[in-house]
Amino acid sequence: MSNRVQDGVRLTDGQRLDWLRLIRSENIGPRTFRSLLNHHGSARTALDALPGWARRGGASRPGRICSLEEAEQELASARKLGVSFIALGEPDYPARLRMIDDAPPLLAVRGNNATLARSMIALVGSRNASAAGMKFAERIARDFGDAGFVVVSGLARGIDAAAHRATATSGTVAVLAGGHDRVYPPENVPLLEQILPNGAAVSEMPLGWTPRAQDFPRRNRLISGLAVGVVIIEAAQRSGSLITARMANEQGREVFAVPGSPFDPRCEGTNGLIKQGATLVTEAEDVLAVLRPILGQQLPLAIEEPDSVAPLPEPDGSERERIVALLGPTPVGIDDLVRLSQSSPAIVRTVLLELDIAGRLERHGGGFVSLV
Amino acid sequence: MSNRVQDGVRLTDGQRLDWLRLIRSENIGPRTFRSLLNHHGSARTALDALPGWARRGGASRPGRICSLEEAEQELASARKLGVSFIALGEPDYPARLRMIDDAPPLLAVRGNNATLARSMIALVGSRNASAAGMKFAERIARDFGDAGFVVVSGLARGIDAAAHRATATSGTVAVLAGGHDRVYPPENVPLLEQILPNGAAVSEMPLGWTPRAQDFPRRNRLISGLAVGVVIIEAAQRSGSLITARMANEQGREVFAVPGSPFDPRCEGTNGLIKQGATLVTEAEDVLAVLRPILGQQLPLAIEEPDSVAPLPEPDGSERERIVALLGPTPVGIDDLVRLSQSSPAIVRTVLLELDIAGRLERHGGGFVSLV
Numbered sequence: 001m002s003n004r005v006q007d008g009v010r011l012t013d014g015q016r017l018d019w020l021r022l023i024r025s026e027n028i029g030p031r032t033f034r035s036l037l038n039h040h041g042s043a044r045t046a047l048d049a050l051p052g053w054a055r056r057g058g059a060s061r062p063g064r065i066c067s068l069e070e071a072e073q074e075l076a077s078a079r080k081l082g083v084s085f086i087a088l089g090e091p092d093y094p095a096r097l098r099m100i101d102d103a104p105p106l107l108a109v110r111g112n113n114a115t116l117a118r119s120m121i122a123l124v125g126s127r128n129a130s131a132a133g134m135k136f137a138e139r140i141a142r143d144f145g146d147a148g149f150v151v152v153s154g155l156a157r158g159i160d161a162a163a164h165r166a167t168a169t170s171g172t173v174a175v176l177a178g179g180h181d182r183v184y185p186p187e188n189v190p191l192l193e194q195i196l197p198n199g200a201a202v203s204e205m206p207l208g209w210t211p212r213a214q215d216f217p218r219r220n221r222l223i224s225g226l227a228v229g230v231v232i233i234e235a236a237q238r239s240g241s242l243i244t245a246r247m248a249n250e251q252g253r254e255v256f257a258v259p260g261s262p263f264d265p266r267c268e269g270t271n272g273l274i275k276q277g278a279t280l281v282t283e284a285e286d287v288l289a290v291l292r293p294i295l296g297q298q299l300p301l302a303i304e305e306p307d308s309v310a311p312l313p314e315p316d317g318s319e320r321e322r323i324v325a326l327l328g329p330t331p332v333g334i335d336d337l338v339r340l341s342q343s344s345p346a347i348v349r350t351v352l353l354e355l356d357i358a359g360r361l362e363r364h365g366g367g368f369v370s371l372v
Numbered sequence: 373m374s375n376r377v378q379d380g381v382r383l384t385d386g387q388r389l390d391w392l393r394l395i396r397s398e399n400i401g402p403r404t405f406r407s408l409l410n411h412h413g414s415a416r417t418a419l420d421a422l423p424g425w426a427r428r429g430g431a432s433r434p435g436r437i438c439s440l441e442e443a444e445q446e447l448a449s450a451r452k453l454g455v456s457f458i459a460l461g462e463p464d465y466p467a468r469l470r471m472i473d474d475a476p477p478l479l480a481v482r483g484n485n486a487t488l489a490r491s492m493i494a495l496v497g498s499r500n501a502s503a504a505g506m507k508f509a510e511r512i513a514r515d516f517g518d519a520g521f522v523v524v525s526g527l528a529r530g531i532d533a534a535a536h537r538a539t540a541t542s543g544t545v546a547v548l549a550g551g552h553d554r555v556y557p558p559e560n561v562p563l564l565e566q567i568l569p570n571g572a573a574v575s576e577m578p579l580g581w582t583p584r585a586q587d588f589p590r591r592n593r594l595i596s597g598l599a600v601g602v603v604i605i606e607a608a609q610r611s612g613s614l615i616t617a618r619m620a621n622e623q624g625r626e627v628f629a630v631p632g633s634p635f636d637p638r639c640e641g642t643n644g645l646i647k648q649g650a651t652l653v654t655e656a657e658d659v660l661a662v663l664r665p666i667l668g669q670q671l672p673l674a675i676e677e678p679d680s681v682a683p684l685p686e687p688d689g690s691e692r693e694r695i696v697a698l699l700g701p702t703p704v705g706i707d708d709l710v711r712l713s714q715s716s717p718a719i720v721r722t723v724l725l726e727l728d729i730a731g732r733l734e735r736h737g738g739g740f741v742s743l744v
Contacts, residue, residue, distance in 0.1 A: 132633055132635050135635070136633075136634055136635065258634060259631030259632060259633070259634070259639075259643055259646065259652070260631060260632065260633050261504055261508075261631070261632050261633065261636075261639075262508055262630060262631070262653075262654035262655070263504050263507070263508065264633075267631075268654075271631055271652060271654050272654075274631065274646065274652045275651075275652050275654075275658065279647075280631070280643060280646045280647050280652070281634075282634035282640075282643050282647075283634070286647065
């Protein structure tokens with residue numbers, strides 16, 4: 001029986017455990033997970049093959065593999081917290097999130113799972129928001145709720161909290177940067193409890209995981225990925241909300257921004273987004289008018305990565321050597337690697353996967369990679 | 373000798389008097405002036421022909437024709453005030469204003485005429501501006517001055533005054549809605565005196581003319597017409613600044629707007645303009661980056677109206693009757709008039725000109741006309 005990512009098929013309990021072990025193993029991210037699953041046909045086989053991949057990738061030490069006991073322990077703790085795991089391809093998995101190319105293989109969900117089946121609008125902004133910004137967030141969030149949308153945000157102080165609070169009844173989703181038992185900021189735990197009956201909290205991180213700084217940008221791709229469009233209210237230059245906006249753009253989501261005075265540093269980011277083409281928003285209808293026609297469209301087909309269609313070819317020793325020799329600390333394009341190594345794209349991808357699993361590869365944006 | 377509108381030719385003193393008499397005569401606006409001049413070849417001949425036009429147009433009483441004495445009187449008063457008249461087509465006439473299809477035949481100018489030869493940016497906004505809006509106006513006006521541009525505005529309270537004040541040294545042009553001896557608002561007379569040494573005040577209205585409410589929108593087309601681009605800072609819904617923006621659009625000028633909070637009624641107009649496609653501005657460079665390439669382009673050729681190429685044909689009585697019968701108080705398109713009357717476009721234009729001069733025609737936007 002195959003574990004290949006397929007729509008509409010539920011995992012068995014055993015398969016779910018294997019998936020959890022694989023995604024919780026060292027050096028395995030959502031993209032690597034998907035490549036391995038598609039190559040090996042099941043997480044079980046992939047787990048057995050991990051030491052081989054790491055060895056071929058030249059790992060100085062083998063990456064830690066999540067044990068069956070650890071995975072069972074996480075499942076048990078999750079059950080106690082009321083958290084369930086939804087696997088990529090299962091019917092409950094949020095339809096739009098499914099389409100991003102680094103969608104989490106397993107989404108840990110707490111609250112009312114049905115919320116995830118509805119269309120969502122993301123609403124994010126400053127943690128140290130102005131009173132006007134908070135008021136605007138509440139008003140527009142309520143209007144989105146009245147229009148039948150679920151509001152998704154990051155449970156941060158300021159704009160995020162205002163957006164969740166205003167939609168506690170109509171339905172809202174909080175995406176966490178850490179585990180479900182490590183809610184950040186702690187002051188928003190009561191708010192989270194308040195939104196769960198009609199909403200949900202989701203996370204891709206393990207239980208017990210305290211969020212580090214780098215986990216927030218990573219989390220932001222899920223906020224935009226769940227939504228049809230992203231509305232940014234008050235964002236300074238170089239703020240996390242702008243990362244969400246960038247990810248939304250990369251994921252093909254509509255980006256909306258609320259304008260403000262040129263003298264207000266909290267509006268530099270949003271004004272800048274509008275300059276770059278985001279839609280200016282002063283009321284909910286500005287957003288709804290753009291999103292309504294999109295909802296009517298069928299979802300695009302899942303982006304199948306080239307390596308997902310068939311098992312990867314095995315490079316011979318000299319090919320591997322040639323490709324690794326072309327890599328260094330300076331990021332290089334995968335296209336250039338293919339051209340310069342004179343290997344097939346599939347071979348290059350295989351070698352990069354080996355290096356990935358060996359913990360030796362860093363992937364940058366735009367198809368660039370470097371050695372760690 | 374012909375008075376036809378030609379570039380680069382100066383009028384004789386006698387011709388200038390005739391032009392002044394014609395444009396100061398009843399029912400003669402800039403468009404009618406141009407049609408008459410192009411039909412008759414000179415303002416002198418047009419003046420003699422006015423009673424005939426009015427009669428053919430069915431005037432209940434002939435329109436008042438400005439006498440030679442009145443015109444000489446205005447020229448003398450103007451000279452005393454330091455006001456000179458620049459005629460459309462003369463070398464000093466502002467190059468961009470020349471291109472709008474209702475450019476004033478005579479522009480009354482006070483101050484430093486050379487200012488009008490430089491590239492201009494219009495800066496307009498609320499009369500009851502916020503402190504932040506005034507501060508922004510001063511800052512961006514100064515930056516435009518530093519970049520070599522003349523700032524043109526309407527001498528109103530608030531944003532206009534701030535823009536003029538900040539560019540009193542670098543060069544600024546105030547466009548008046550009344551005569552040069554009827555400056556509005558009176559409190560800005562000292563500011564006007566302050567900008568004249570390095571700038572100018574311009575008006576198309578007669579000396580002694582106290583501006584009425586309807587003269588301000590009319591004036592606004594000159595503010596946008598003089599400029600390469602128009603920047604709007606703080607504008608409420610249905611404000612005069614939005615009229616300037618609309619005229620700028622119709623004239624093919626670039627429109628820029630400064631954003632603000634959705635809660636600030638003074639920013640509803642500017643946020644609305646950005647939604648409709650105006651460029652969002654938070655600093656001078658946002659404007660300069662758009663305008664620099666435009667300055668490099670050659671000015672478009674003057675829009676020659678179809679009736680300006682040759683004398684108009686004379687309609688016979690039945691044609692005139694048929695066309696007038698098609699008109700009523702409901703605006704109708706000139707195209708439809710041509711089609712329904714089965715007359716030539718030139719004949720229809722002639723009849724409309726007759727009605728115009730008879731004071732019986734109202735011209736609406738988009739080529740629509742109705743009987744008064």
